[in-house]
Amino acid sequence: MTEILRIENLQKRFGGLVATDNVSLDVHTGEIHALIGPNGAGKSTLINQLCGELRQDAGVIHLAGRDISHMPAPERVDLGLGRTFQVTSLLEDFTVAENVGLAVQARDGGNFRIFDRVTGRTSVWEETGHLLSGSLLNDRRDARVADLSHGEKKQLELVMALATQPRLLLLDEPMAGLGHLESQQMIDTLNGLRGEMSMLLVEHDMEAVFALADRISVLVYGQVIMTGTADEVRNDPRVREAYLGTEDA
Amino acid sequence: MRKLILPILLIAIFALMPLIADMVGKNALMTLSARILMYAMAAASLNLILGYGGMVSFGHAAYFGVGAYVVGILYSHWMSEVPIFGLFPGSNQLFVTLPIAMVMSGLAALVIGALSLRTGGVQFIMITLAFAQMIFFLFVSLTAYGGEDGIIIRRANEVPGLNMRDKTTVYYVILVVAVLYFAWMWRVVHSSFGQVLKGIRQNERRMEAMGIATYRYKLYAFVLAGMGAGLAGALMANFLRFTSPDMMHWTKSGEMIIMVILGGLGTFFGPILGAAAFLILEFYLASWTEHWQLGLGLILLVVVLFTKGGIIGAIARLKGGRE
Ligand SMILES: Nc1ncnc2c1ncn2[C@@H]1O[C@H](COP(=O)(O)OP(=O)(O)OP(=O)(O)O)[C@@H](O)[C@H]1O
Ligand SMILES: [Mg+2]
Numbered sequence: 380m381t382e383i384l385r386i387e388n389l390q391k392r393f394g395g396l397v398a399t400d401n402v403s404l405d406v407h408t409g410e411i412h413a414l415i416g417p418n419g420a421g422k423s424t425l426i427n428q429l430c431g432e433l434r435q436d437a438g439v440i441h442l443a444g445r446d447i448s449h450m451p452a453p454e455r456v457d458l459g460l461g462r463t464f465q466v467t468s469l470l471e472d473f474t475v476a477e478n479v480g481l482a483v484q485a486r487d488g489g490n491f492r493i494f495d496r497v498t499g500r501t502s503v504w505e506e507t508g509h510l511l512s513g514s515l516l517n518d519r520r521d522a523r524v525a526d527l528s529h530g531e532k533k534q535l536e537l538v539m540a541l542a543t544q545p546r547l548l549l550l551d552e553p554m555a556g557l558g559h560l561e562s563q564q565m566i567d568t569l570n571g572l573r574g575e576m577s578m579l580l581v582e583h584d585m586e587a588v589f590a591l592a593d594r595i596s597v598l599v600y601g602q603v604i605m606t607g608t609a610d611e612v613r614n615d616p617r618v619r620e621a622y623l624g625t626e627d628a
Numbered sequence: 629m630r631k632l633i634l635p636i637l638l639i640a641i642f643a644l645m646p647l648i649a650d651m652v653g654k655n656a657l658m659t660l661s662a663r664i665l666m667y668a669m670a671a672a673s674l675n676l677i678l679g680y681g682g683m684v685s686f687g688h689a690a691y692f693g694v695g696a697y698v699v700g701i702l703y704s705h706w707m708s709e710v711p712i713f714g715l716f717p718g719s720n721q722l723f724v725t726l727p728i729a730m731v732m733s734g735l736a737a738l739v740i741g742a743l744s745l746r747t748g749g750v751q752f753i754m755i756t757l758a759f760a761q762m763i764f765f766l767f768v769s770l771t772a773y774g775g776e777d778g779i780i781i782r783r784a785n786e787v788p789g790l791n792m793r794d795k796t797t798v799y800y801v802i803l804v805v806a807v808l809y810f811a812w813m814w815r816v817v818h819s820s821f822g823q824v825l826k827g828i829r830q831n832e833r834r835m836e837a838m839g840i841a842t843y844r845y846k847l848y849a850f851v852l853a854g855m856g857a858g859l860a861g862a863l864m865a866n867f868l869r870f871t872s873p874d875m876m877h878w879t880k881s882g883e884m885i886i887m888v889i890l891g892g893l894g895t896f897f898g899p900i901l902g903a904a905a906f907l908i909l910e911f912y913l914a915s916w917t918e919h920w921q922l923g924l925g926l927i928l929l930v931v932v933l934f935t936k937g938g939i940i941g942a943i944a945r946l947k948g949g950r951e
Binding site for chain 2: 430432451452453454456457462464468469470471472473477480481482484485486489490491492493494495496497498500539542543
């Protein structure tokens with residue numbers, strides 16, 4: 380299996396708007412595949428269809444050779460599809476450790492148990508500690524998520540996705556709103572995960588994209604206008620016109 | 629060990645209540661205390677879905693009522709010696725009626741929950757209310773079981789070795805069941821499932837992204853909550869020696885919600901304090917003025933507006949900590 384993800388002719392309409400217009404795309408096993416495109420191009424809409432939060436109107440999604448087009452979101456997670464949210468979406472009343480712990484527990488199972496003690500699940504908390512000690516949130520374990528900075532929340536998004544042990548990680552703008560140093564740290568973290576899992580990376584930060592991506596696909600008005608290496612994308616006139624020309628890259 | 633102070637204190641107060649009532653010569657105090665225990669159980673069961681799970685169910689009195697009717701119906705068949713549907717004999721044994729009450733109210737919650745948990749927000753509130761009203765009218769129309777007048781239970785259910793004709797004995801049976809119920813509830817909210825439920829309240833979308841099919845977990849909580857309310861209702865039928873559709877009127881569902889909010893949403897002791905505050909207020913206000921509901925309404929308004937987190941929240945702030 381060389382493709383962890385294969386998307387065929389995916390379509391999604393919102394009323395008259397075609398948000399996903401006949402998208403075909405694949406992510407090779409082990410690769411970091413970036414998806415770029417202007418605001419409103421339909422990147423998040425695509426991610427949401429891949430993870431099962433939105434249902435496509437037409438088209439097929441294969442994860443590791445399996446048709447997951449009509450599978451509910453939680454089952455896709457079990458098959459190894461992890462995601463982060465563009466607008467952070469966390470358990471705000473819980474601490475950092477409780478957030479990660481619940482993500483580990485969710486994967487580990489026993490979620491219907493009513494006679495155990497959640498604090499007594501040593502393997503869950505050991506793994507939580509392990510995940511956190513390898514992250515920038517190590518000193519923030521007991522902080523309530525509502526009290527975290529934006530950058531810390533973005534970090535937590537990633538750690539929680541990793542806790543589900545994904546084979547394919549869908550990252551929706553992990554650097555959005557981060558300062559330069561924080562972005563660099565995020566790039567390093569993602570680079571460190573290279574090879575452990577495949578990634579589909581949606582990102583506006585071109586520095587990050589060029590630093591990380593093995594291949595890049597460009598989405599404009601719901602259509603993939605090209606897929607190629609960083610150099611190919613940089614030098615493509617259509618991309619310059621549609622995307623790079625309109626923004627400072 | 630400090631954690632044990634409040635439960636031990638509460639158990640001691642409730643255990644001493646019949647003696648205190650006897651001393652001051654006010655039998656009504658024991659009745660009030662028993663009502664607090666039973667409503668605290670019902671409110672705690674509602675708190676599981678409303679406070680911990682974030683599901684605003686406006687029909688919780690239905691399960692309370694179903695539990696009460698199970699006791700009433702079993703009793704009337706036991707008296708008449710006519711099997712139910714010609715199949716099952718009636719019963720006047722507490723150890724038989726309580727489990728059946730829990731099963732039946734759990735089944736009612738399973739059906740209602742399965743249908744209404746597909747929705748959310750205001751729709752969910754309205755649908756749970758509508759189903760509860762359907763059950764209410766079903767029992768109003770059941771003339772075989774007294775219709776609007778309900779069923780009179782001449783004697784509380786029997787417990788081997790106990791004299792259940794004695795009101796004080798019944799009181800202590802209620803207390804024991806309540807303590808067991810709250811011990812069970814303590815385990816649930818600190819279990820793996822409890823953690824999932826708290827997660828669902830905070831962010832259902834996140835839970836789905838972690839691989840949790842939230843619907844099943846919400847339904848499970850809904851059924852557990854229904855069973856708890858049914859248990860409380862079954863005790864109530866024994867205590868009042870009476871059941872009627874009034875027990876499942878929508879205003880009772882509203883009162884349970886008020887108790888939960890008053891005590892502190894999603895806190896363990898909140899429903900006990902909320903039920904106590906509500907029923908004590910009702911008890912004294914009603915003896916002063918027939919417009920007690922207005923007074924109660926005003927007090928509730930003050931609590932909701934000025935104390936975030938109900939009574940538990942206010943206590944926590946007085947202690948300078950955060951819940
Ligand atoms: N639920 C929805 N209903 C209607 N229109 C929607 C919905 N979600 C997205 N859209 C529209 O679909 C288009 C694509 O939106 P999407 O969020 O996927 O863009 P994006 O590429 O992620 O943009 P950004 O870079 O700003 O995050 C936009 O025009 C948006 O307004
Ligand atoms: Mg987006």
